[in-house]
Amino acid sequence: MTIRTTLIIGGVAASLLAGPALAQDGAALFSQSCAACHQPQGQGIPGAFPALAGDAFVQGPPQQVAHVILNGRGGMPKFSGDLTDEQIAAVATYVRGAWGNKAGPITAAAVTAERNAGALPPPTDGQQAH
Amino acid sequence: MTQPSAFPPTRRMFLEHLAGVGGTPLLLAGMSALGFGIEARAAAPPPLTGGAKGKSVVILGAGVAGLTSAYELSKAGYHVTLLEARDRVGGRSYSARKGVRQKELGGEEQVCDFDDGYYINCGPWRIPYWHRGYLHYARTLGVGVELFNNDNDHSYIQFDKGSGPLAGKPIRKQEVAADVRGYAAEILAKQINQGALDETMSKGDRELFLSYLRNEGYLTGKDFKYIGTEGRGPEINPGAGLNPPVDSKPHPLSDLLQSRTWATLQSVAGYDQQRTMFEPIGGMDQLPFAFARHLGPIIRKGHVVEKISQTPDKVTVAYKDAKGQHGTVVADYCIAAIPLSVLKTIDMQVSPAFKQAMSGVSYALVGKIGIQMKRRFWEEDHAIYGGHVYYDDPMIGSISLPSTGWLGKKGVVLGYYQFGSPAAQVSAKSHKDRLALAVAAGQKVFPQYAENAEKSFSIAWHRVPFNMGGWAEWSDEGRKTAYPLLNEPDGRIYLAGEHLSYLTGWQEGGIESAWQQIGKIHKRVNA
Numbered sequence: 001m002t003i004r005t006t007l008i009i010g011g012v013a014a015s016l017l018a019g020p021a022l023a024q025d026g027a028a029l030f031s032q033s034c035a036a037c038h039q040p041q042g043q044g045i046p047g048a049f050p051a052l053a054g055d056a057f058v059q060g061p062p063q064q065v066a067h068v069i070l071n072g073r074g075g076m077p078k079f080s081g082d083l084t085d086e087q088i089a090a091v092a093t094y095v096r097g098a099w100g101n102k103a104g105p106i107t108a109a110a111v112t113a114e115r116n117a118g119a120l121p122p123p124t125d126g127q128q129a130h
Numbered sequence: 131m132t133q134p135s136a137f138p139p140t141r142r143m144f145l146e147h148l149a150g151v152g153g154t155p156l157l158l159a160g161m162s163a164l165g166f167g168i169e170a171r172a173a174a175p176p177p178l179t180g181g182a183k184g185k186s187v188v189i190l191g192a193g194v195a196g197l198t199s200a201y202e203l204s205k206a207g208y209h210v211t212l213l214e215a216r217d218r219v220g221g222r223s224y225s226a227r228k229g230v231r232q233k234e235l236g237g238e239e240q241v242c243d244f245d246d247g248y249y250i251n252c253g254p255w256r257i258p259y260w261h262r263g264y265l266h267y268a269r270t271l272g273v274g275v276e277l278f279n280n281d282n283d284h285s286y287i288q289f290d291k292g293s294g295p296l297a298g299k300p301i302r303k304q305e306v307a308a309d310v311r312g313y314a315a316e317i318l319a320k321q322i323n324q325g326a327l328d329e330t331m332s333k334g335d336r337e338l339f340l341s342y343l344r345n346e347g348y349l350t351g352k353d354f355k356y357i358g359t360e361g362r363g364p365e366i367n368p369g370a371g372l373n374p375p376v377d378s379k380p381h382p383l384s385d386l387l388q389s390r391t392w393a394t395l396q397s398v399a400g401y402d403q404q405r406t407m408f409e410p411i412g413g414m415d416q417l418p419f420a421f422a423r424h425l426g427p428i429i430r431k432g433h434v435v436e437k438i439s440q441t442p443d444k445v446t447v448a449y450k451d452a453k454g455q456h457g458t459v460v461a462d463y464c465i466a467a468i469p470l471s472v473l474k475t476i477d478m479q480v481s482p483a484f485k486q487a488m489s490g491v492s493y494a495l496v497g498k499i500g501i502q503m504k505r506r507f508w509e510e511d512h513a514i515y516g517g518h519v520y521y522d523d524p525m526i527g528s529i530s531l532p533s534t535g536w537l538g539k540k541g542v543v544l545g546y547y548q549f550g551s552p553a554a555q556v557s558a559k560s561h562k563d564r565l566a567l568a569v570a571a572g573q574k575v576f577p578q579y580a581e582n583a584e585k586s587f588s589i590a591w592h593r594v595p596f597n598m599g600g601w602a603e604w605s606d607e608g609r610k611t612a613y614p615l616l617n618e619p620d621g622r623i624y625l626a627g628e629h630l631s632y633l634t635g636w637q638e639g640g641i642e643s644a645w646q647q648i649g650k651i652h653k654r655v656n657a
Contacts, residue, residue, distance in 0.1 A: 033551065036236070036558035036593065045235050048476040048598055075471060075493050075592065075599060077550040082524070 013086070026094025029087055033079065042099045049075075052095050059103035065092050066106060066114040085111040140406030172642050173262045176649035178206035180656045187651065188213065188447050188461035190435050193221025195626040195640035196467035197421035198267070199648050200428055205215060207650065211459050212425065213433040213449055216594045218415075219422045222253035222597055223304060223637060225413030226500060226587040234593035240561055242587045248535075249413045250500025250542045252589045253600075255635050256280060257408040260401075261633075263641035264417070271420040274411040278533045281398045281405060282517020283307070284363070285531075287391040288575045289522040294388035300519070305362045305381065306391045306500070308348065313383045315347020319354035326435045356380065362538045368534045394520040402636070409533060417637075438464060438623060439479040463651050467583040467644065469493065470616075471598035480620040490612025493599025495553035499545040499568050499588040506541045507578035519575055526571045545586070546574060549600070557590030564588045601628055601635030617646075624651060 031040065037049040044051035052058050068115050072078035079088065086100040096103035099109060142147070173194050175198075187203050189196045192214035201253060204210040218224075226232070227249040230242040244250075256278045257264050268275055286300035319340055327336055348359035358380045366376035384411040386392060398404070410416040422429055433450030439446050445464040450456050466473055508514045516533040530544035545568030548556055556564055565586045572579035591600040604613060616625050626647045631639030 033555050034558075035591065036554050039236050048235055072492070074489065075495075077495050077554055079551045082551045082555075090157060 025087070026090040026092075027098075029083070030094055030098075032086040033083065034091065037076075039057070042095065042101075053099035053101065055101075058095055059101055062092070062104075062106040062110050063114050066111045067118070070111070070115055071118060080115065085109075085115060148212070157524070166356075172645055174266060175202050175263075175645050176652065178202060178648065180652075182207035182652075183655050184207075185209070185463065185655050186211070186461040187463045187465060188445060188459045189467060190438075190447065191215075191221060191467040191627075192219040192422070192429055192431070192451075193467060193627070193640060194223055194418065194421075194637045195628070195644045196465070196640050197418055197425070198263075199426055199465050199467060199626060199646035201421050202645070202648050203651075204425065204428055209461075210425075210428050211461065212429045213435060213447065213459065214429060214431045217431050217452070219429060220415045220418035222591070222600075223414045223418050224247040224252045225415045226252050226589070227413065230585075230587070232589065232594070234557070234590055235595060237557075237590075238560065240587060243585055244500075244502050244587070245540060245585075246544060246628045248502055248540060248542050250498070250544065250587055251414040252498055252500070252587075254635075255409060255544075256636075257410075258402050258404070259406040259408070261636065261638035263638050263645065267417060267420075267641070268408075268410065271417065271424070273285075273416045273420050275408040276411050276534060278407040278409040279409045279516030279531075280403060281516060282520075282531075284512075285514050285517045285519055286512075286575055287394050288430045288571075289389055289391050289393075289520075290574070291522050292389040292391065294385045296385050296389035296391060298574075301381075301389070301391055301524065302363060303394065303520075305378070306386060306389075307395055308362035309356075309357050309380045309383075309386055310392045312347040312349070312359065312380065313386070315343040315349055316354060316356040318348070319349060321379070323354065359416050368603060375630045390522070391520075393522075397519075397520065402633075411534070414417045435468070435476055437477040437479075439468065440464070440621045440623060442542045442621070445556070462655075464623045465626050465647055465651075466623060467610070467640070468604060469597060469599060469627060470625075470629050472596055473625070478623070480623060484620040485617060486617045487612035490608040491602045491604050493592065494601050494603050494635070495550055495557070495590070495592040495598030497546065497553040497556045497564075497588070497590045499540045499564055499586055501545045501565065501568060501572075501583050502542050502585040503540060503579075503582040504584050505578075505582055506535075506538065507576060507582055508543070509537065509541075511578060512576065521571060523571060524548060524550075525556055525567060527552075529568075529572055529575065543572070545569070552646055553590065553592065557593055561586070561588050604629075604634065619650070 038052050039049070040045050042051060042053035066088060068076065069083070069092060070078060070080040083091070085108045089106050090112045093105040094102065096106065137148070160565060186209035189200050189210060189212045192212055196212055196214070197219065200210050200212040226242040226244070228242060228246055229242050231239060233239040257275065267273070282497050283304040285303050289305060290298050322336055322340055331339065340354070342469070344351070344354060347356055349356055358378060360375070360377070362378055362380065364375040365378040368375035433449040435447055437448040437451050445461050447459045447464060448456065449459070470488050470491055471493040514531055515517055516531050519529040519531070521528060525546065525548055527547045527549070528544070530547065532541045532543065535541050546556070555569065559567065565588065566584070569580050569583050572583075591597055617630055624647045626640070626644045628634050628636060628639035628643065630643040633639030635640065
């Protein structure tokens with residue numbers, strides 16, 4: 001497993017071009033990577049998995065949201081080795097605007113900045129566990 | 131993906147541990163082995179001598195930690211009640227067999243329909259030889275064990291993400307192992323013969339090292355070349371009469387390097403993966419069942435804990451039973467042998483620091499699927515008996531062949547074993563789609579895979595009620611701060627489980643943690 005290389009394209013032009021496709025990808029990525037725990041409508045499961053719908057953290061500062069997706073938190077796994085910065089931006093943008101959430105998008109550049117700030121180690125080669 | 135196990139323990143960790151728990155009978159058992167390495171941290175349960183003084187203990191959770199606690203304490207004369215939320219014992223020591231039902235949070239219900247006698251171990255599935263607590267109970271409670279093949283030389287490595295001619299197809303592990311050893315030894319020997327170590331190694335040592343390399347890499351006697359070895363498997367097997375074996379040729383070094391298949395060779399070399407390894411005959415639920423037979427009515431199934439409260443003298447556990455009736459159990463002490471991922475959601479009267487510490491650990495996301503195959507094509511057609519097919523798709527991880535039912539008719543294959551975010555992704559799929567994912571991968575390795583896959587049972591531990599995760603994963607920070615606090619009681623409430631050990635994810639961790647905590651309670655009672 002390797003971190004896929006990330007191309008950073010200039011901000012405004014990229015977001016205009018990628019607009020509708022991004023939202024679609026975000027929804028698909030959400031159902032692939034997030035819905036198993038946070039549930040299809042972002043409602044979570046009380047006591048087990050936090051709701052994302054109506055959640056203040058999700059709609060808060062973009063870099064904190066990017067940080068949690070990249071690094072994981074509590075029972076949540078890190079996605080730094082599985083999703084590109086574009087994908088993380090797409091899914092975060094989707095979550096921030098779905099189910100009544102009203103926060104603005106997160107750019108891939110913001111995710112990249114957070115990834116670099118954390119100097120995330122590359123995932124190691126596959127290993128057996130218990 | 132990081133290795134979930136916190137192993138190996140270092141000498142330093144060991145000594146810290148001894149200092150931390152000093153004085154318990156358990157420690158003495160462990161101490162006896164100190165001079166002989168770390169094989170036996172605790173080889174036997176603490177001797178609970180001196181009487182129970184009429185005291186009572188309520189134990190929460192009938193996984194191996196709870197069962198161990200209940201078994202030893204009741205044997206020592208304590209009044210024990212064991213509350214279990216589900217209608218079965220064993221917790222994660224769980225085998226899916228005909229009639230087993232499972233409904234994940236947010237998922238559809240599954241009923242296992244394997245043929246009679248077939249099963250998949252959904253949780254733990256192997257017992258290292260040095261897990262002496264587990265083997266102690268297997269021995270004394272009459273649970274038979276059989277060898278678990280954790281390393282199969284003739285199995286395949288399927289690496290789709292590498293490049294070159296060896297990528298994207300199954301390669302026998304023995305070929306990769308022999309060839310990379312051979313080439314590495316050849317290159318090193320060449321460097322030495324060209325004087326690369328003249329400055330740093332004595333002549334005598336250089337000669338011995340060269341002898342080692344010739345031996346290690348199957349190199350030719352004079353010029354230290356690797357030209358293959360019979361250990362990588364012949365092109366054609368030896369036969370009778372005029373049929374000598376036909377030698378195979380090594381893969382080119384560059385092909386091997388680019389394929390990245392070499393990354394698997396250290397997979398089962400770790401201390402907790404080495405041979406000898408066992409599994410209980412008949413499924414991982416056999417030890418819990420054996421405990422349950424001894425405990426009888428002490429175990430109260432279908433009792434979901436709702437609240438744990440305490441005074442200076444007593445602990446009260448409020449529960450709801452399977453009929454919806456509410457009740458309480460009052461005891462002198464409580465051992466909560468429930469995963470922290472679940473315990474932290476229960477209303478519990480402990481200090482704020484203790485409560486906060488319970489959130490200081492994360493739980494592994496883990497997925498497995500068992501697929502019943504109509505015939506044992508991996509044995510019949512591929513001469514693979516047990517062990518793992520390594521797969522570099524993190525959604526698959528490994529495909530493992532059963533170490534039971536050898537040469538039989540059918541068998542249940544572990545179709546994937548994934549962790550972390552890939553486990554999150556696979557668990558979002560329906561059971562049907564999980565099976566489709568597993569079968570598509572298996573088909574690349576074995577052409578007979580899809581046509582033989584007839585039944586399946588999948589599990590995503592992070593979505594299983596009363597477990598909410600595969601095993602505890604402590605950060606270094608959590609080990610320093612939260613972990614020591616949770617190892618000590620809060621008033622009359624003690625915790626036990628794999629999460630309170632350096633053997634996280636192993637049943638041995640649950641057993642030895644239980645031994646430690648019951649030792650502490652008994653010492654307190656007899657103080």
